[in-house]
Amino acid sequence: MKRRSGLITSPFVLLLAVLAAVAVILVPAGSASPGGTYTANLCDVLVSGVCPEGATTPPALPGGSTTFYLSLHNTSLSDQLDSATIGVPTGVTNALFAYDDASISTAGSASVTATQVTLSGLAVLPGDTVTVELKVTACTSGTYDWGGTVIGVDNFTLDNTTPSDNSLTASLATAKQCHLAFVSGQPQDTVKNLKITDDLYSSGGDLKIGLFDSGDHPVSFDGACPSGPGCVSVDFSGGDASAALSGTKKQALVVVDGVSGSVASFGDLSLNKNNSAPGTPDYKLDFTLAGATEGSSDGFSIVDAGKKCPGGSCSLPANFGATGDNSTTTSNVSTSFTTAGGLSLAFFTSALPADVTGLAGGCKGFVPTTSAGVTLEIHGTTGTAFITFGLSDQALKARFGPNYGQKNVPLCLGAQRVNSSGTPIPCDAPDGAGGPAWTGKELDSIGLVASGKFRAAVCDLTTHLWWAIAPNFQDKLPKNTALEPLSIMISAWGSTVASDGTTLRTFTVKKPNPWDFNGRG
Numbered sequence: 160m161k162r163r164s165g166l167i168t169s170p171f172v173l174l175l176a177v178l179a180a181v182a183v184i185l186v187p188a189g190s191a192s193p194g195g196t197y198t199a200n201l202c203d204v205l206v207s208g209v210c211p212e213g214a215t216t217p218p219a220l221p222g223g224s225t226t227f228y229l230s231l232h233n234t235s236l237s238d239q240l241d242s243a244t245i246g247v248p249t250g251v252t253n254a255l256f257a258y259d260d261a262s263i264s265t266a267g268s269a270s271v272t273a274t275q276v277t278l279s280g281l282a283v284l285p286g287d288t289v290t291v292e293l294k295v296t297a298c299t300s301g302t303y304d305w306g307g308t309v310i311g312v313d314n315f316t317l318d319n320t321t322p323s324d325n326s327l328t329a330s331l332a333t334a335k336q337c338h339l340a341f342v343s344g345q346p347q348d349t350v351k352n353l354k355i356t357d358d359l360y361s362s363g364g365d366l367k368i369g370l371f372d373s374g375d376h377p378v379s380f381d382g383a384c385p386s387g388p389g390c391v392s393v394d395f396s397g398g399d400a401s402a403a404l405s406g407t408k409k410q411a412l413v414v415v416d417g418v419s420g421s422v423a424s425f426g427d428l429s430l431n432k433n434n435s436a437p438g439t440p441d442y443k444l445d446f447t448l449a450g451a452t453e454g455s456s457d458g459f460s461i462v463d464a465g466k467k468c469p470g471g472s473c474s475l476p477a478n479f480g481a482t483g484d485n486s487t488t489t490s491n492v493s494t495s496f497t498t499a500g501g502l503s504l505a506f507f508t509s510a511l512p513a514d515v516t517g518l519a520g521g522c523k524g525f526v527p528t529t530s531a532g533v534t535l536e537i538h539g540t541t542g543t544a545f546i547t548f549g550l551s552d553q554a555l556k557a558r559f560g561p562n563y564g565q566k567n568v569p570l571c572l573g574a575q576r577v578n579s580s581g582t583p584i585p586c587d588a589p590d591g592a593g594g595p596a597w598t599g600k601e602l603d604s605i606g607l608v609a610s611g612k613f614r615a616a617v618c619d620l621t622t623h624l625w626w627a628i629a630p631n632f633q634d635k636l637p638k639n640t641a642l643e644p645l646s647i648m649i650s651a652w653g654s655t656v657a658s659d660g661t662t663l664r665t666f667t668v669k670k671p672n673p674w675d676f677n678g679r680g
Contacts, residue, residue, distance in 0.1 A: 195238035196318035199310055200326045203227045208264060209288050213323040220297045222335035223372030224259065224379070227295075229305070232288040234318045240283035243312040245276040245291070248303035250328070253449035255298035255337065255370075255380060255388055264290040273381070296380055298337035298370065299450035303329045335373045339391065339446050339454030342422050343367035346444055348460040348503055348536065352405075355428045355444070359501040359538060360465040365426035368446050368454065370412055377420020382412035391423040391448045395430065398442035398461065402432035412448075430461045435505030435534035437573055437622045438512045460536060465503035470496050479506035479531045480659060486551030487661040488531040494670075495542035500581065502538075504546075506531040511571060512621050521617030521626030522571035524602045528554040535670070539581035544670040549655060549663035559607060565652040565664055566631065567607040572599070573624030574616070574647055574674045585623035593618070597674065598642045599627020600634070615642055629668060646671050 202210035203218040203226075210230035218227045233240040247256060257273040267281040269291065276293065283289045297303065305327040310317075317325060343366055344357030356363035368391055370378045382389020389412040395404045406428040412421040423446075434442055441458025464477035474493035481487045490504050508531045516525045530550045537544055548570070555563055575583040576593055586593040601612040608628060613636060616627035631649040636642060651667040 195233070195235040195240065195313060195315040196320075197234055197240060197312050197315050198232045198318050198324045199305070199312075200230050200232075200324075201227060201305065201329055202230070202326075205290065209290050210326070213321075213326055215326075217302075217326065218329040220303070220329050220331040220335070221372070222298060222300075222331055222337050223374075223376060224294070224296050226292060227329065228290055228292055229310075230288050230290045231283065231310075231312060233283045233285050233315075235285045235315070237285060238313075238315070239285070240289070240315060241279070241281050241313055243278045243281070243310065245278070245293070245305070246309045246311075247274050248305045248309055248329075249307065250304035251299050251301035251331075251450075253299060253388070254301070254303070255296070255448070255450040256303070257296045257380060258293065259296055259379075260294040262292045264292075296378060297329075297331055298372070298378060298380070300331045300333040300336040303331070305329075336452055337370055337372050337378055337450075338452035339368050339448055340371050340375070341367065341454070341456070342369040342420075345457045346459045348462060348465060348501065348538070349429075350465045350503075351433055351461050351463065352429050352431050354406075354426070355430070355459075359467045360503070362467050365424045366428065366444070366456075368410075368423045368425070369420050370448070370451060371420070379414045379419075380412050380421050381414050382421070382423070384409045384411045387411070388450065389421075389448070391446055393425060393428065393444055393446050396443050396445055396455070397440040397458065398430070398434035399432040399439065402430050402442075402461070405429050405431065433461045433463055433505040433507070433534075435460075435462065436507035436509040436532075437515070437534075437624065439507075460503065460505070462503040462505040462534070462536065464505075465501065467499065467501045468496055470498050470500075473500070473502055475502040475504060477504040477506070477533075478658065481551075481661060484529050486528070486530045486554040487549075487657045487659055487663065488533065488551070489549035489655070489657055489663060490533045490535075490546055492535055492537075492544060492546040494537060494544035496539060497542070498539060500537065500539035503534075503536040505534045505536075507534060508532070512619060514621060515571070515573070515617075515619050515626045519617065521573075521599065521614075521619070522569075522602075522628055524606055525569055525571045525628065526558065526606055527571070528558045530554045537577075537581065537670075543672065545650065545667055546670065547651075547653075547665050547667045549657065549665045552654070552662040552664050555664060559605075563607070565666070566633075568664070568666070569600075569602055569606065569608050570629040570649065570666060570668065571626065572629050572647060572668070573619065573622055573626045574670075575624055576673045578673070586618035586625045587620055587623055593623075593625075595643055596625045597627065597646050598630065598636070598644070599647075600630050602628060613637075613640070613642055632669075647674055 200210040261269040384390040616625035
């Protein structure tokens with residue numbers, strides 16, 4: 160059979176040729192397509208409107224609100240760069256970071272959330288660069304990294320032909336990290352199990368904590384609780400370690416309209432045990448926020464009874480009922496204020512510090528009864544205060560025998576001077592500001608008050624109080640003594656019956672200016 164000359168055309172070849180022709184027709188020149196490349200660089204100073212490629216010094220973030228720049232350079236030969244997303248940088252644990260705003264140097268638009276910037280309509284031709292101005296909040300120290308998959312540019316890939324062409328980190332020094340501080344007043348003394356506020360005895364407002372940069376400027380950050388970024392937690396330190404802090408102990412930072420910065424408000428915190436025992440430190444509230452430096456409050460007291468008083472006279476009764484081996488104790492304090500002030504009473508059952516009752520102590524040889532002691536705090540008073548201290552007659556007989564005589568019963572008192580605003584001055588304050596010591600009495604061999612024997616109170620370096628046995632109004636100092644004139648003293652004795660039927664012997668102690676004190680009988 161005679162063969163026909165020429166090529167044989169397959170229908171499959173024809174089909175592939177048609178498809179190839181169609182594919183070429185559907186890709187217009189200059190459009191985005193897989194295979195495009197770009198470089199990316201961060202900076203805080205632009206050079207000719209762009210971030211220099213391969214910058215050797217990463218931007219240094221100041222902490223708080225700041226602005227820096229990101230330049231995207233289209234290194235493709237034929238692909239147009241139209242859109243990009245910028246996510247949250249990596250590298251910093253518990254970072255307090257959020258995007259606040261963004262703007263573009265050329266055509267296009269930017270939409271911003273706290274965690275992402277979306278760029279669209281960029282139309283960056285091959286060889287051209289787009290620069291984005293980023294306004295962020297960055298509070299946590301460390302190195303922020305926008306490398307990896309944080310930046311997504313169309314279907315482009317990062318041009319790593321020369322790795323030094325890309326610079327995608329920024330640093331925040333430890334010293335520049337943001338910190339927590341009070342926006343409201345500090346927590347003030349209050350009664351156990353009652354709300355802790357920024358004024359005495361629950362009369363103030365909520366405790367408000369804000370976020371601040373290293374220059375103490377407010378920082379705006381919307382947080383989320385219980386575990387999100389910007390969730391502030393609180394706990395206590397000092398005071399009675401066995402106490403429990405109640406209330407909502409996690410609150411989110413919130414940006415409030417018309418208020419600079421952000422605030423976390425704590426409005427229902429309370430503590431259930433006083434810190435009245437001599438030598439027990441003040442309570443403090445400690446506020447923590449992941450990614451920021453913590454903030455702690457000034458010291459404050461938790462008491463059994465407290466009252467804020469207007470100017471003029473003021474009194475406050477309190478009672479410590481019998482529990483177990485502890486006999487009923489009652490106290491009533493009265494004084495006057497030239498302006499608003501506060502009174503508080505708290506009872507303690509623990510022993511006095513060993514240094515106070517030891518051989519060199521101000522209350523050498525003192526052994527207390529089973530009745531509770533009492534702590535008195537007076538805020539801002541300029542008047543003389545009187546505290547009537549009721550001790551169980553049964554407890555006194557058990558300690559001193561049936562015929563003890565109230566005049567012979569010792570009260571061991573620790574006192575501090577207060578300044579004109581009512582602030583206590585430690586006995587060991589520099590330059591002798593806490594002295595001189597007040598004058599007290601000595602004890603005899605069986606622990607009763609020794610007649611006619613006086614001594615200066617002794618400064619205890621643990622409690623920072625001047626300690627001595629209280630004299631009484633019948634005592635008279637010897638002539639030409641070097642001791643200070645009598646000031647703190649028992650001004651009256653008496654008796655009463657407590658609400659639970661306990662017979663009490665009462666001791667009224669006069670506290671003149673400028674003293675405040677603790678006492679144990």
